[in-house]
Every structure is written in C-alpha cells, then in structure tokens.
Amino acid sequence: MSEIxxxxxxxxxxxxxxxxxxxxxxLPAIAATTLPAAGPGKAGEGLAAAVNFxxxxxxxxxxxxxxxxxxxxxxxxxxTYTGLATILAEELDADWQQVRVxxxxxxxxxxxxxxxxxxxxxxGSTAMANSWEQMRKAGAAGRAMLVAAAAKRWQVSAADxxxxxxxxxxxxxxxxxxxxxxxxxAAQESVPAEVQLKDPKDFRLIGKQAKRKDSSAKxxxxxxxxQDVFLPGMLVAVVAHPPQFGAKVKSFDAxxxxxxxxxxxxxxxxxxxxxxxxxxxxxxxxxxxxxVVWDDSAAFKLGSAEILARYKEMAKKPGLVAKQTGDAAQxxxxxxxxxxxxxxxxYLAHAAMEPMNCVVKLAADGCEVWNGEQLHTGDQYGLAxxxxxxxxxxxxxxxxxxxxxxxxxxxxxxxxxxxxxIAKAIGGKAPVKLVWLREDDMRGxxxxxxxxxxxxxxxxxxxxxxxxxHRLVGQSIVIGSPFEKMLVKDGIDGVSVEGAANLPYAIxxxxxxxxxxxxxxxxxxxxxSVGSSHTAYSTETFFDEVAAATGKDPVxxxxxxxxxxxxxxxxxxxxxxxxxxxxxxKAKAGERRGRGVAVHESFNSYxxxxxxxxxxxxxxxxxxxxxxxxxxGTAINPDNIRSQVEGGIGFALSSLYEEITLKDGRVEQGNFxxxxxxxxxxxxxxEVHIVPSSAAPTGIGEPGVPPLAPAVAxxxAAATGKxxxxxxxxxxxxxx
Amino acid sequence: MxxxxxxxxxxxxxxxxxxPLLWVLxxxxxxxxxxxxxxxxxxxxxxxxxxxxxxxxxxxxxSSVIGRKITTIxxxxxxxxxxxxxxxxxxxxxxxxxxxxxxxxMSAVALLSHNRKPSDADIDSAMSGxxxxxxxxxxxxxxxxxxxxxxx
Numbered sequence: 095m096s097e098i099x100x101x102x103x104x105x106x107x108x109x110x111x112x113x114x115x116x117x118x119x120x121l122p123a124i125a126a127t128t129l130p131a132a133g134p135g136k137a138g139e140g141l142a143a144a145v146n147f148x149x150x151x152x153x154x155x156x157x158x159x160x161x162x163x164x165x166x167x168x169x170x171x172x173x174t175y176t177g178l179a180t181i182l183a184e185e186l187d188a189d190w191q192q193v194r195v196x197x198x199x200x201x202x203x204x205x206x207x208x209x210x211x212x213x214x215x216x217x218g219s220t221a222m223a224n225s226w227e228q229m230r231k232a233g234a235a236g237r238a239m240l241v242a243a244a245a246k247r248w249q250v251s252a253a254d255x256x257x258x259x260x261x262x263x264x265x266x267x268x269x270x271x272x273x274x275x276x277x278x279x280a281a282q283e284s285v286p287a288e289v290q291l292k293d294p295k296d297f298r299l300i301g302k303q304a305k306r307k308d309s310s311a312k313x314x315x316x317x318x319x320x321q322d323v324f325l326p327g328m329l330v331a332v333v334a335h336p337p338q339f340g341a342k343v344k345s346f347d348a349x350x351x352x353x354x355x356x357x358x359x360x361x362x363x364x365x366x367x368x369x370x371x372x373x374x375x376x377x378x379x380x381x382x383x384x385x386v387v388w389d390d391s392a393a394f395k396l397g398s399a400e401i402l403a404r405y406k407e408m409a410k411k412p413g414l415v416a417k418q419t420g421d422a423a424q425x426x427x428x429x430x431x432x433x434x435x436x437x438x439x440x441y442l443a444h445a446a447m448e449p450m451n452c453v454v455k456l457a458a459d460g461c462e463v464w465n466g467e468q469l470h471t472g473d474q475y476g477l478a479x480x481x482x483x484x485x486x487x488x489x490x491x492x493x494x495x496x497x498x499x500x501x502x503x504x505x506x507x508x509x510x511x512x513x514x515x516i517a518k519a520i521g522g523k524a525p526v527k528l529v530w531l532r533e534d535d536m537r538g539x540x541x542x543x544x545x546x547x548x549x550x551x552x553x554x555x556x557x558x559x560x561x562x563x564h565r566l567v568g569q570s571i572v573i574g575s576p577f578e579k580m581l582v583k584d585g586i587d588g589v590s591v592e593g594a595a596n597l598p599y600a601i602x603x604x605x606x607x608x609x610x611x612x613x614x615x616x617x618x619x620x621x622x623s624v625g626s627s628h629t630a631y632s633t634e635t636f637f638d639e640v641a642a643a644t645g646k647d648p649v650x651x652x653x654x655x656x657x658x659x660x661x662x663x664x665x666x667x668x669x670x671x672x673x674x675x676x677x678x679x680k681a682k683a684g685e686r687r688g689r690g691v692a693v694h695e696s697f698n699s700y701x702x703x704x705x706x707x708x709x710x711x712x713x714x715x716x717x718x719x720x721x722x723x724x725x726x727g728t729a730i731n732p733d734n735i736r737s738q739v740e741g742g743i744g745f746a747l748s749s750l751y752e753e754i755t756l757k758d759g760r761v762e763q764g765n766f767x768x769x770x771x772x773x774x775x776x777x778x779x780x781e782v783h784i785v786p787s788s789a790a791p792t793g794i795g796e797p798g799v800p801p802l803a804p805a806v807a808x809x810x811a812a813a814t815g816k817x818x819x820x821x822x823x824x825x826x827x828x829x830x
Numbered sequence: 831m832x833x834x835x836x837x838x839x840x841x842x843x844x845x846x847x848x849x850p851l852l853w854v855l856x857x858x859x860x861x862x863x864x865x866x867x868x869x870x871x872x873x874x875x876x877x878x879x880x881x882x883x884x885x886x887x888x889x890x891x892x893s894s895v896i897g898r899k900i901t902t903i904x905x906x907x908x909x910x911x912x913x914x915x916x917x918x919x920x921x922x923x924x925x926x927x928x929x930x931x932x933x934x935x936m937s938a939v940a941l942l943s944h945n946r947k948p949s950d951a952d953i954d955s956a957m958s959g960x961x962x963x964x965x966x967x968x969x970x971x972x973x974x975x976x977x978x979x980x981x982x
Contacts, residue, residue: 171927171964305923312928313919313935315863315903322862330857355846373857374866375849447867447875447929447963496865496929497963532868733923737969741926744965766872766961775954777967 147277149239149285151204152182152232159260159274161188166198166205166214167221168468169308170446170495170502171741172795173734174221176306178229180730181222184299185233185292188273189260195307200470200490210580214470217503217620219697219793222730226791234289236280243279244271294788300730308494319494323453323464325525329358329370331516332377332529334384336366338393338759339539339615343367343386350383360384361519365508368516374529394615395759398544401614402438405546405567409436413565413609416586417595420603422552425561429552433643435636436549438820439568439628441754442542442621443769448496449535452513456522460487465510466495468502472576476507477514499745500620504540505575508617533764541754542621543569547594547632552603557644559655562601564594564633567609569618585610589620593629593696593800598662599637599655616756622745623799626696630800631807631821634692638808639817648691648808649675656693661725664785665702666693668723672783673704684711686830687718690808692801699726699797700785703743705778705805709813713828717747717778717806724782726797727789735794736782742798743780748772750803753822832892836861837905847893851885852876854892855902863903863932867961874960877933878902884940886959903932911981912939918976926964934960938974947978 147155154162163179175195183193198205202214208224237257244262245252248269256263263270294300311317336342346367348360356376361368367386371377396404426432453464460483467473467490478485495502504510513528520526530538545568552561570587572578581588586608588595595606621627641651649670656663670676670691681687686709693702706719720743729735748771755762763769807818814828832843836859843858850869855861855878864887867875871886878887879901906912915938918924925931934957941948941956948956953974962970 171925173926305920306925308928309920309923309925312925312931313916314907315861315932317928318862319865319929321856321866324860324862373845373853375846375853375857445963447873447927447961448865449867495927497927499963529866532870737923737926737966740968741965744967745963748963748965765868765870767870771873771961771963772965772967773961774957774967774970777965777971780968 147236147239147281149236149280150232152229153186153236155236155273155277155280157274157277159192159272161186161193161260161273163193163195164198165195166225167216168466168492168495168498168502169197170216170466170468170498172221172738173306173731174216175308176304176734177222177730178225179307180299180304181226181229182233184297185230186237187257187259190299190304192260192273193307197492199492200467200474200488202471205470213472215472215503216468217500219699219796221793222791223698223793230291231289234291235286238286238289239280239283240273240276242283243276247279294728300728301732303733304731306734317494319448319496320451320453320464320466321448321496321529323493323527325453325455328453328525328527329372330374330377330527330529331368331370331513332374332381332531333363333365333512333534334367334369334381334386335534335538336388336393338390338395339617341388341390341393344389346384346386348384350385351380354380354383359520361516363512363515363519365512365515368519370516370520370526377529378531393759396614397757397759398441398755401544401756402546405544405609405611408567408609408611409546409548409565413567413607414585415605415607416591417604417606419601422561422563422603422605425552425603426550426563428554429561430555431553431643432550433553433639434548434550435639435817435819437547437632439545439631440821441544441616442749442752443536443754443763444497444499444501444621445536445769445771446495446497446499446501449532450501450509450530450538451528452510453525453527454513454517455525456481456517460489461514461517462489462491463510464491464493466498466502467492468495468498469504469507472505473507473510476511480511480514481518499622500624501540504619505571505577506617508538508540532766536754536764536769537761539617540619541616542627543571543618545628547628549632549636551636551640553640553644559601559640559644561603562597564606565609566591566594566606567611569614569616570610571618571620571624573610589625591629592625593694594625594633597633598659598695599652600658601655622742623696623796626694626800627749630692630694630696631804634694634801634804635807635817635819638690638811652693661700662693662695665700665723665725666691668783668785669702669704669721672723672781673706673721675704679706681708685709686813688809688811688813690805690810690812692804692808694801696797696800698792699724699794701739701797701801703801703805705802705809707806707809707813709810709828711830713825715810715823715825715828717776719779720781720802720805722780722782722798723785724794724798725785725787726794727787727791729784729787730791732784735784738794739782739798740780742796743802744772744777746799746802747776747778747806749821750806751822832896834892834895834900835898836900837902838908843892845892847891849892850888851878851890851892851895851900852887855887861902861904865929865932867930873930874933874937875930877936877960879936879940882940882943884937903936906935906939909939911942914977914980915939915942915973918973918980922969922973922976924966924969924973926966930960930962934962934970938970938977942974942977942981946981948974
C-alpha cells in the first residue's frame with residue numbers, strides 16, 4: 095500500500111477551491127504512479143467531435159440548447175443527480191427543463207470525492223457536501239463564458255447582460271440569445287480564473303422545488319440498471335457460492351449443468367463455480383444442476399449465538415479507549431444511583447431491491463464494466479489487480495443502481511471482481527453479466543456488523559447525570575481496507591464508535607471503549623448510517639432510561655444537556671413542538687399508546703424524530719406517526735430532503751424486525767420470507783420539518799435513519815414501561 | 831417456439847415451457863422495465879398484467895400464459911389509468927432508486943382499474959405485495975389518491 099497525492103492542475107485548484115477537508119485514501123501499490131491519465135476538459139475540446147461547449151468536467155452545453163450536467167456520484171435513489179444538477183444549474187442560470195444528467199465515468203483525476211482525497215466514490219452522505227462549491231463554480235464558470243461570448247458578439251459590456259432561465263439578454267439593445275446559440279462562441283472563451291458566486295438570496299432553484307431528473311425514466315421502464323445491460327454475444331453467469339464464508343471448491347461435477355439447454359460453459363473461479371448461459375433462467379437451472387463438493391477446512395463455522403456470547407464475555411473487560419472526558423471511575427464511585435443496560439444488534443443485510451450484478455467485457459487492451467458504480471476508484475484498482483491491467487485500462491460505466499445502502503461500495507470489490515474472474519476464466523471470449531439471485535445477495539455477506547453494547551450511567555445525590563460508560567464490541571468494517579488510514583486511529587475504527595464517542599450531552603465524566611474482534615470470518619460493511627445504525631439506539635434509549643430514573647422529561651433533560659450543541663437542540667425543539675410533545679395521546683380500550691423522542695447527528699446533519707406508537711394486547715406494535723425535524727444546512731432541494739427522511743424512516747423501521755443469523759457458519763435467511771422488509775401497511779404517517787439554514791449543505795441520504803429506532807423504542811417504553819434492548823424486537827415481551 | 835400476446839402484439843419466443851414469464855420478457859424480448867427482485871413472488875418487482883390482473887411474472891411459467899393478454903410497464907400508458915398513475919408518480923416525485931417502481935405502478939393501475947376511489951386501507955391491501963426498500967410508501971399512497979382524483 096502506498097499513499098498517493100493527486101496533482102493539482104491549475105484548473106483543478108480552481109474548480110475545487112477550498113472545499114472540504116481532504117483525507118488520505120490508500121490504494122494498492124500497483125497503482126501508486128499510474129492514476130488514470132485523463133485530464134480535465136479543456137474549453138473547446140468537444141468541438142472536434144460535436145459542437146459542444148464544455149467549460150469543465152461537469153458541464154456540457156450543446157448547440158441544441160441542451161445542458162448536460164455530469165454527475166460524479168452514483169444515483170442510487172438518494173436524489174444526487176437532481177441535487178448536483180440543481181447546484182450547477184443555479185449558478186449557470188439554466189432553465190431546469192433544459193437540464194439533463196449523465197453519470198461520470200471512473201476517472202479520479204476529474205471526479206474524485208473531495209472528502210476522500212484521490213478517490214472517486216459515493217458514500218458517507220458526502221455527495222452534496224463535497225460538491226457544493228465545486229458544482230457552483232462549474233456552473234458560474236460556464237455562465238461567465240457564455241456572457242463573455244455574448245458581450246463580444248453584441249459589442250456590449252458583459253456587466254449589462256442578464257442571464258435567466260437559459261437565455262442571455264441585453265435590455266438596451268434588445269438582443270437575446272439562448273445557451274445553445276452561444277455554445278460554439280463560448281467554447282472559444284478562456285476559463286475564468288475567478289468567478290462570482292450568487293448571493294443565496296438570489297437563488298431560484300436551490301431551496302425551491304426542482305423536480306427529480308429521473309422520475310420519467312423510472313416510471314416508464316426505461317431507466318437503465320446493470321440488470322438491463324445486454325451486449326452482443328453476452329453470457330449470463332449465475333454462481334454456486336460456498337455455504338460458509340471461507341469455504342472453497344474441492345471438486346465439482348458439471349455434467350448435469352452442461353446438459354441444461356442454453357448453458358454454454360461451467361468454470362471454476364476463486365469464489366465458487368460459475369455457470370454461463372445464453373439467458374438468466376438457463377444459467378440458474380444450470381447452477382441448480384451442479385454438484386459441488388466444498389472444502390470447509392478454512393471456513394468460518396460459528397453461529398450468531400456463539401459470536402454474541404463471545405462478545406458478551408469480551409465486554410467484561412475494558413477495551414481500547416475511544417473517548418475519555420473527566421474521571422468516570424470517580425463519578426461512579428461517588429454515585430447515588432447507577433443505571434446499567436446492555437444491547438444486542440444483529441447482522442443486517444442491505445437487501446437492495448436490485449441484487450448485486452455486474453457486466454464485464456474484456457478486450458486485448460483493457461476491460462469495460464457496467465455497474466451501479468459506487469466506489470469507482472477502489473473497483474478500478476481491484477479489477478486492474480486481478481486482470482493484470484493498469485487502472486486506467488479499466489473503463490467503468492456508471493448506471494443507475496437499484497438501491498445500495500452501502501452494499502455497492504464494497505471495500506473489497508467482491509461482486510465486481512467475481513464478474514471479472516468469470517470473464518477471465520472464459521478467456522474473455524464473451525462479455526459476461528454476473529447475476530446474483532436474491533439468495534446469493536442475502537447470503538453473500540458484507541453485513542452491518544453484529545454488535546454488543548454495555549452502558550452505565552452515574553447519577554449523583556441531586557439527581558444529576560455525572561458519569562457515563564459505554565463499551566462496544568463488534569467487528570471493524572475499515573481495518574484491512576483502503577479506508578483504514580483515513581478512519582482508524584490508534585487501533586480504534588472511527589466508524590465503530592461514531593455516534594457514541596461524540597455523544598453530544600454535557601456529561602462531565604465519560605468513557606467510551608471498544609473491543610474489535612478480529613477472528614470473526616463474516617464479511618462486514620457500511621449499512622446506511624454505518625456506526626450510527628447501532629450507536630444512536632443504545633445512546634438514545636439509555637439516555638431515556640436515565641431521564642425516567644431521575645424523573646425528568648426526556649425532551650427537557652436532553653435540552654438541558656445540549657446547551658453547547660445548538661443544532662441538536664434546534665431539531666429536537668422543532669420536532670417536539672410540531673409533534674405536540676407533552677399532550678396526551680388517546681388510546682382505545684385494550685391498547686396502549688406512547689410517544690418517544692430521539693435526536694442524533696450523523697455525517698454533520700442533525701435529525702430528531704418523535705414517534706407515536708400503539709401497542710396491542712398481543713404485543714404487536716403499530717407506529718402511527720413520525721414527526722421529524724432535520725438540519726442539513728442549506729436545503730438544496732427541500733422535497734428531496736423530505737423524501738430521504740421519509741425513506742430513511744421506513745428503512746429504519748424495517749430494521750426493527752430484520753436479522754441475518756448464522757448457524758454453524760451458514761446464513762439462515764435467503765429471501766424476503768426469512769428477512770421480511772417493511773410493507774406499505776406498516777408505513778406510518780410522516781411529517782418532515784426542515785430547519786432554515788444558511789450553513790453549507792450536508793448530506794441527507796443516511797441521517798434520517800439513526801434516531802428512528804430509538805424514538806420508537808422510547809415510545810414503546812412510554813406506552814408499556816418495557817425497555818427493548820435487543821434487536822430485532824421481540825414483541826412477546828410486550829404482551830399485556 | 832411459444833407464441834405470446836405482449837403489449838398488444840403477437841410475439842414468438844424460443845424458450846423452454848417452464849421458463850418464468852419474467853425472463854422471457856427480459857432476456858428474450860428485452861422488455862427490461864419488468865424487474866427481477868426475488869424469484870419467489872415475495873417482492874412484486876416483476877408485476878405485470880395478465881388480462882388486466884396483476885401477477886408476479888417471476889413465478890408464472892410462460893406455458894401458462896399462452897393466449898392471454900400480457901401488459902408490461904412499457905405499454906401501461908396505452909390506457910388512461912396507466913397514464914394518470916404515471917403522471918401522479920412524476921408529479922409527487924415518488925421514485926427513489928426506481929427499481930421496484932414498475933411493479934408498484936402495475937399494481938396501482940390494477941387497483942385503480944376496478945376501484946376508482948380507494949381508501950388508505952384499500953391501497954395498503956392492494957399494494958401489500960410490492961416491496962420498496964427505499965420505503966417510498968408515503969408517496970405511493972399519496973400518488974394513488976392523486977391519480978384517483980385525476981381520473982374522477
């Protein structure tokens with residue numbers, strides 16, 4: 095591994111400005127000196143091929159008056175195509191109707207995530223935050239060049255030209271021209287060294303209602319996902335994977351598989367045996383007809399119950415200290431009351447609606463990939479490594495992704511490399527579409543890690559919360575990955591303790607420590623909201639227990655201890671207000687109702703949810719209503735923020751009943767019968783309120799998730815007096 | 831060779847009779863708007879209409895639909911209900927990742943075709959077989975009401 099630093103071409107510096115923090119991202123040594131060579135677009139570069147105006151890598155204006163925004167980030171549902179285009183179109187003063195969006199190819203020199211150093215990819219709710227200045231400047235540069243071209247053509251002062259909705263006009267002379275009419279001339283202008291950005295009060299798109307750019311294609315069946323790629327001569331591959339992580343093929347008999355009509359080839363690859371056929375159904379029948387003997391000598395064979403038992407044992411001893419404030423030992427020694435609780439969180443599958451898949455076409459001089467691409471640079475390097483290529487020889491086409499929730503940003507490029515291995519195993523004689531069936535996807539690992547938490551709170555004689563101890567046990571996602579250097583400090587994986595180590599409450603004595611077991615062979619990965627998917631639950635339900643134990647109102651106690659965190663307090667107050675916190679809830683005979691609250695910051699965005707629940711006699715829980723307040727800085731597209739929070743609520747609600755379990759190392763769930771997702775009848779009414787803000791925008795793809803489960807659990811406790819400390823919920827505990 | 835009626839056209843497919851309709855539509859006829867999600871009729875991403883009624887194409891052998899009228903997302907706008915549903919979906923920006931939405935729309939069109947004023951309970955019942963991992967359910971409900979209003 096070696097660290098590489100991207101070179102700073104002058105145009106790059108201009109486009110990137112001072113945006114964001116830059117962190118080191120480590121890539122395999124093969125690539126250290128050979129980042130893709132493609133440079134940023136030059137003004138006028140597009141002229142030779144087509145008459146286009148390309149002032150930079152993010153914008154292309156055609157003489158047909160089309161404005162194409164190039165998105166460096168994956169559209170996986172979170173609205174990033176629309177968001178990035180909104181920012182650029184705002185500064186360009188384009189008409190929203192003329193704007194379309196195209197996915198960028200893998201090319202880290204032009205399209206790196208500015209928060210990830212020299213790597214291109216989408217994750218951590220960073221798309222808007224890292225692109226904010228970059229896209230504004232890209233739009234403003236295009237606008238300035240169009241204005242300069244018009245000034246020259248009309249022989250007027252640039253200062254007297256007005257741009258609005260894709261039209262430049264000069265009122266004194268009455269002249270007007272569209273972007274398309276000026277595109278060719280603008281391409282001859284030089285790129286400005288500095289650009290003037292708009293005063294936010296003049297925004298016409300940002301903060302308003304810019305309709306999604308992908309709604310039409312996604313409602314008429316034309317949106318293109320990886321699953322929809324067909325190439326001439328392409329074969330579909332379905333793979334027999336080992337039943338346990340770490341098991342290998344010992345031997346296999348392909349004779350019955352090869353007898354299936356449509357099956358063309360059966361090949362062994364490092365991750366199993368692939369059956370290639372003319373179509374998906376034949377490949378699946380062939381796969382099912384295979385007989386494979388597995389070598390389980392290196393397989394991971396523990397079950398979830400044994401893993402959890404091991405974690406509970408580890409939790410008896412101190413781990414590595416992730417955060418220390420004051421002297422927790424002293425606070426506990428002098429406590430009038432100590433409250434303690436332990437929490438268990440299961441492995442969770444991402445279960446995106448589009449199971450993992452990837453199309454790979456090998457050629458003599460490289461390979462071409464079609465994928466719902468979330469980790470461009472990592473996948474480019476991973477593929478280059480297994481194919482013996484240089485990264486720049488790996489061309490990646492980014493398609494829409496049918497969900498991801500983190501799964502397609504696989505630190506090990508697992509399914510992408512599997513597709514390449516199959517193409518390699520057949521000598522590249524045909525393009526290959528690897529199709530994971532739902533069972534392959536659900537049993538394929540890379541889960542949200544299983545975690546155990548133990549918490550203790552010290553309350554002094556006056557009822558004040560004076561000490562807090564939080565111990566976490568769970569696998570690291572990051573150690574051993576290219577993200578290690580960026581996210582691991584002194585042996586502590588920052589994503590294991592995010593949301594816990596930065597607890598916002600003003601508790602004078604606090605210790606957070608972590609055990610990171612390294613002998614668990616279950617692959618783990620970021621799952622929408624990552625560490626906060628479990629830390630928000632333990633911290634926010636435990637804090638509620640402290641409030642109850644000290645006779646304080648949960649909102650009042652939070653506000654009291656959030657004096658130094660105005661943005662947490664802001665969303666909490668707004669949500670409580672809008673929800674009618676403190677007003678009684680009416681319950682029907684035989685039903686118990688309750689209201690609960692939680693607030694959590696993740697990825698620099700702040701969300702509070704108030705949940706209202708009804709618990710029936712049989713223990714079943716109905717979440718009736720969620721009132722949310724969010725602060726994600728400047729609201730680029732308020733409707734998309736609401737949409738993401740609604741979706742995040744549903745995603746988190748679903749997780750209350752989800753669980754991936756292992757028995758003897760085998761994953762017990764395979765499809766939606768064993769891993770039931772939330773259905774429409776269980777979706778509550780949702781109200782989302784956005785805190786007005788002029789701060790720089792932060793993400794909203796993930797932050798709606800973490801506070802939902804604790805808000806519901808706190809509401810259940812309010813209704814029933816029962817604290818649920820194990821996920822998934824066991825509603826038998828709630829039977830009246 | 832199997833002869834089918836898809837989106838008002840007679841088409842031929844050289845497939846085994848046990849092949850699910852889903853894969854005939856997608857791999858043979860390249861009508862890719864209908865999606866694969868689970869293969870076990872658990873998620874509804876593959877919903878198409880068979881003589882106007884919603885079915886899960888992933889569990890429907892192609893041999894069982896010979897002579898029946900098959901409609902997919904690609905042709906759902908040939909009827910006014912389909913048009914209204916798609917327009918409502920666009921108006922409310924229902925979609926997120928979009929992968930399940932063809933199936934959602936096919937189920938919604940089937941519902942509105944026989945119930946022009948569905949209640950929330952009617953919607954929840956008719957749409958219960960369609961999973962959306964992005965959980966766009968709030969907007970699906972709202973868009974069905976919106977389409978119903980437009981059709982009234």
